[in-house]
Amino acid sequence: MERRALLATLGSAVTTAVAGCITIGGSPPTPDGMTVRSPAFDDGGTIPTAYTCDGVGRSPPFTFANLPEPTEAVALTCRYPNSLAQNFDHWLLWNVPPERGEIPAGLPATxxxxxxxxxxxxxxxxxEVGYLPVCPPPTLGAEEYRFRLYALRRPLDLPGGANQERFEEALEGAVLSSIRYVGFYDRPDGTTGTARGR
Incomplete structure (x- = not known):
């Protein structure tokens, strides 16, 4: 509970990075007004089982609004910061048309x-390509997963199937603004999970 309280406090903090304006937390908008939400769970809330290895493992939905000008593409990532490998990526998605305003649930792994x-x-x-369902060890309690939405000044010149290193290289100089959205998942002891995940 103390960790959640700390995250709630940090949710209103705003920092500036070289890549653009970055807001810690998904509920407050960035200084330019950009917002991100998920119809499936609140920022700082529990990720529903359907989007985890204990369920069907679908990718979660998101909506976004008030993108800064001149946004030409949107990207989304999901990262597990507590992995032994550090910053384990569950999802890399880019070149979503900004006029869509949403990323639907259950995207195919293509x-x-x-x-x-x-x-x-x-x-x-x-x-593997696509969303990897969240799946923390059941002995750790509620674990944090960090989704981040990026407003891009240009589509990334990057083929599908690229790895995290190439993705981050392509992001350099392309980010107008970004905003983080946090979800938690706690697996019951003794569960093994049926969907692929970590």
Whole structure:
């Protein structure tokens, strides 16, 4: 509970980075007004089982609004910061058309998403394309997962199936603003999970 209280306090903090304006937490907008929400769970709330290895393992939905000008593409990542590997990536998604205003749930594990305007997905932490369901060890309690939405000044010149290193290189100089949205998941002791995940 203390960790959640700390995160709630940090949720209103605003920092500035070289890549653009970054807000810690998803509820407050960035200084330019950009917001991100999930219809599935609140910022700082519990990620529903359907989006984890204990459920069907679908990718979660998000909506976004008030993107800064001149946003030409949107990207989204999901990272597990407490992994032994550090910053284990569960999802790399980019080149979502900004006019869509949403990322629907249950995206297929394909490099290119024609139904999402040709958006592309990269490799997650186990080397597979698409969303890797969250799946912390059941002995750790509620673990934090960090989603981040990026407003990009240009689409990333990056093929689907790229890894995290190439994704981050492509982001350099392309980010107008970004905002973080945090979810937690606590697995019951003795669970093994049926969907792939970590």
């Amino acid at each position: 490099e290119t998403l024609s139904a999402l305007g040709g958006a592309r997905q990269g490799l997650n932490g186990i080397g």
